Amino acid sequence: MNNNIDGKDLIDVLPEAKDADGLWETVKTILFAIVIAIGVRTVAYEPFSIPSGSMIPTLLVGDYLFVSKSSYGYSKHSLPMSLPLIKGRIFYTEVTRGDVVVFKLPTNPRIDYIKRIIGLPGDTIQVKGGILHINGEAVVRESLGEYVYQDTSGVYRTMMRYNETLPGGKVHEILEISDSASADNTPVYTVPKDHYFAMGDNRDNSRDSRYLMDVGYIPKENLVGRATVLFFSIDGSFWKLWNWPKSMRFERFFSGIN
Numbered sequence: 001m002n003n004n005i006d007g008k009d010l011i012d013v014l015p016e017a018k019d020a021d022g023l024w025e026t027v028k029t030i031l032f033a034i035v036i037a038i039g040v041r042t043v044a045y046e047p048f049s050i051p052s053g054s055m056i057p058t059l060l061v062g063d064y065l066f067v068s069k070s071s072y073g074y075s076k077h078s079l080p081m082s083l084p085l086i087k088g089r090i091f092y093t094e095v096t097r098g099d100v101v102v103f104k105l106p107t108n109p110r111i112d113y114i115k116r117i118i119g120l121p122g123d124t125i126q127v128k129g130g131i132l133h134i135n136g137e138a139v140v141r142e143s144l145g146e147y148v149y150q151d152t153s154g155v156y157r158t159m160m161r162y163n164e165t166l167p168g169g170k171v172h173e174i175l176e177i178s179d180s181a182s183a184d185n186t187p188v189y190t191v192p193k194d195h196y197f198a199m200g201d202n203r204d205n206s207r208d209s210r211y212l213m214d215v216g217y218i219p220k221e222n223l224v225g226r227a228t229v230l231f232f233s234i235d236g237s238f239w240k241l242w243n244w245p246k247s248m249r250f251e252r253f254f255s256g257i258n
Contacts, residue, residue, distance in 0.1 A: 044069055046225065048102060048112065049238075053151060054200035054207070055114060057161065057173050058100065058258065060249070061152060064232040065257065067102045071226035077104050078224065089221055095120065095196060098170030100257050102224040103198070106216055113215070114227060115208050116172065119197025125189045127210065130179025130203070132164065140165040147175055159204075172258055177204040186210055194220045227257045 050063040059065070069078055073091035076084050082104070095101070095117050105111040119125040124135050132139040147161035159175045166172075178184070181204040189209070191197045195217035200206025209215050233252035236243055 045228075047231075048114065048227075050114070053149075053205055054202050055100070055116070056149060056175060056202045056205075057147060058116075058201045059114070059227075059230075060149075060233065060235075060252075062234045062236065062238070062249075063230050063252065064234075065227050065230050067225040068228045069225045071099075071228075072101075072220075072223045075221045075223070077109070077222060082109060089223075092220070095223070096170075097168050098166045098172060100227040101196075101198070102227060103218050104222040104224060106219060106222060107214060109222065112224065113198075115198035115200050115206070117196050117218075118166070118199045119189070119191040119209070121191055121193050121195060123191045123197065125191065125197050125209075127184055127186045130176055130181075130184040132199075134167055137167070139167075141174075144173065159202075172201065174201045174203055175205075183210045189217075192217055196220070196223075229257060230255050 045066040046069055048065055048067055050059045050061055050065070053061055070091075072093055072095060073089050074086055075089045076082050076086045079085060097117060097120055099117045100114065101117055102112055102114045105113050118132065119134065124133075126133045128138075131141060142163040142165075144161040144163060146158055148156055148158050150156050159177050162174050162176065163171055164174050176184075183204070189197060189212075197209045198215070198218055199208045199210065207214050209217060230252050231254055233249035234244065234247050235249060236247040240247075
């Protein structure tokens with residue numbers, strides 16, 4: 001019996017097998033890359049972009065940032081499409097007052113919001129004459145002068161900028177058009193157990209926990225993560241690549257979020 005394989009058959013068969021192996025290796029590489037990306041996005045860091053001015057001056061429209069998914073543990077909202085695989089919250093670490101957080105909007109969990117945590121469970125929160133009060137005490141506010149910015153419609157806005165010092169010592173900047181806007185005088189809010197009270201730094205241009213029917217108190221389960229670092233910022237359309245050299249805010253690249 002002749003067990004030899006004719007040389008011509010080797011030429012015909014081996015390239016096809018090699019092509020099939022190469023295709024499978026490429027598919028496996030792509031699948032592994034997707035799994036790793038989903039894993040990193042789920043348990044470590046997820047990128048977000050800022051579409052509105054509610055957090056000016058801390059965050060500008062066109063900022064791109066990373067959110068730490070591990071900061072407060074994990075809930076179903078840590079998973080892609082909020083898959084209901086986690087009950088409640090696991091590996092939970094308490095939120096610190098003043099953290100800038102991404103959360104699922106309580107009234108519509110399909111929407112991501114980013115605001116600053118002002119009130120912790122059990123706190124009372126009130127705004128009187130534009131001054132934030134926490135547990136009955138007025139928060140210290142120091143004027144930093146005028147702040148001018150161009151909104152998304154191209155109109156230049158002049159506002160007053162302040163340093164605000166929260167209980168615990170966290171200092172951050174806020175903007176106010178006046179101290180008599182619609183949400184500058186509020187009732188007293190009492191933050192429920194396992195909930196948080198969030199406000200935007202652009203105080204007179206932020207839909208936040210002061211508006212109970214629209215946002216309200218943030219359930220612990222709805223926390224997505226803490227905003228940690230800006231990695232890209234552009235003043236204009238991200239997709240107009242030809243404008244990048246003059247529209248990128250290089251000074252904001254890889255800066256921390258206070």
